[in-house]
Amino acid sequence: MTKQSVVVPEVAVPMPHNTAPLFPYPPPRAASGVSVRKKYLQAQLDLGAGRINGWVESMRASSPTHAKAAAALAAGAVDDELAAWMVRHPSALSKFEQIVAASKGKKIVVFLDYDGTLSPIVDDPDAAFMSDTMRRAVRSVAKQFPTAIISGRCRDKVFEFVKLAELYYAGSHGMDIKGPAKASRHNKAKAKGVLFQPASEFLPMIEQVHDSLIEKTKCIPGAKVENNKFCASVHFRCVDEKSWSTLADIVKGELKEYPKLKLTQGRMVRQFYFSFFVVADMCSHQTILC
Numbered sequence: 001m002t003k004q005s006v007v008v009p010e011v012a013v014p015m016p017h018n019t020a021p022l023f024p025y026p027p028p029r030a031a032s033g034v035s036v037r038k039k040y041l042q043a044q045l046d047l048g049a050g051r052i053n054g055w056v057e058s059m060r061a062s063s064p065t066h067a068k069a070a071a072a073l074a075a076g077a078v079d080d081e082l083a084a085w086m087v088r089h090p091s092a093l094s095k096f097e098q099i100v101a102a103s104k105g106k107k108i109v110v111f112l113d114y115d116g117t118l119s120p121i122v123d124d125p126d127a128a129f130m131s132d133t134m135r136r137a138v139r140s141v142a143k144q145f146p147t148a149i150i151s152g153r154c155r156d157k158v159f160e161f162v163k164l165a166e167l168y169y170a171g172s173h174g175m176d177i178k179g180p181a182k183a184s185r186h187n188k189a190k191a192k193g194v195l196f197q198p199a200s201e202f203l204p205m206i207e208q209v210h211d212s213l214i215e216k217t218k219c220i221p222g223a224k225v226e227n228n229k230f231c232a233s234v235h236f237r238c239v240d241e242k243s244w245s246t247l248a249d250i251v252k253g254e255l256k257e258y259p260k261l262k263l264t265q266g267r268m269v270r271q272f273y274f275s276f277f278v279v280a281d282m283c284s285h286q287t288i289l290c
């Protein structure tokens with residue numbers, strides 16, 4: 001372990017093509033034949049000037065507004081990396097019988113992502129509403145299995161969207177976890193809404209970062225800073241590509257001021273954000289500096 005903040009790659013999960021979407025967003029595909037992941041990994045090792053270029057390159061490669069990506073989307077092109085990913089992660093629907101057979105005698109727990117999975121991706125993060133059809137689907141899943149939603153968003157916000165008290169919610173990239181507020185057959189004894197917030201001591205620091213980022217990004221049209229309670233996210237979906245390096249500079253500067261914080265970058269076609277957060281040791285509640 002080194003005492004340095006790093007950019008942690010988000011596990012970006014492109015939706016397989018062969019599932020019937022419950023919302024009208026095209027399944028994300030990698031931007032071109034170039035491996036976005038390789039470029040991204042190259043970009044994360046330090047925070048020097050070259051790295052800013054790496055970040056911007058990664059932002060650009062993941063953008064559907066980028067000409068190449070738009071062309072790839074229009075042509076339905078799938079690059080090698082995505083094709084390989086899809087072989088490793090086939091649609092659960094196409095493997096349903098195998099899943100049923102493999103789950104015999106085992107306890108199943110369902111973990112769901114929110115943005116881009118239960119809700120459509122939209123420009124305004126506050127307007128990523130979930131459909132009633134999707135809510136009904138999640139409710140029926142939760143009747144059968146303990147079900148959790150894991151998100152980079154603030155937990156309260158996810159609950160506001162989902163409104164199902166029988167679920168587990170993990171917000172702020174797992175820094176804020178709450179058990180179901182409503183009893184169900186999976187959690188009769190523990191329906192007290194058990195709370196797990198290992199990074200509480202860092203709330204004032206995250207608040208400061210959030211406020212400072214709002215101030216510093218004011219000059220960049222389209223930039224949006226979201227308060228996700230135990231993390232702060234900078235959205236660049238609506239920022240003109242010409243301003244991305246300025247924005248990446250701001251993010252880099254902020255990270256230098258707060259070395260205890262980690263940075264993750266939402267990648268692939270559907271995600272456009274940087275998130276500042278604390279990584280906590282789940283056992284000792286101490287901060288880990290990787």
Ligand SMILES: O=P(O)(O)OC[C@H]1O[C@H](O[C@H]2O[C@H](CO)[C@@H](O)[C@H](O)[C@H]2O)[C@H](O)[C@@H](O)[C@@H]1O
Binds near residue numbers: 270275
């Ligand atoms: O872990 P998730 O539940 O997938 O959350 C990841 C981020 O999702 C949200 O941002 C993404 O969706 C927005 C609404 O569709 C979109 O405008 C943005 O460009 C996407 O990156 C959320 O706002 C972030 O805080 C989450 O970290």
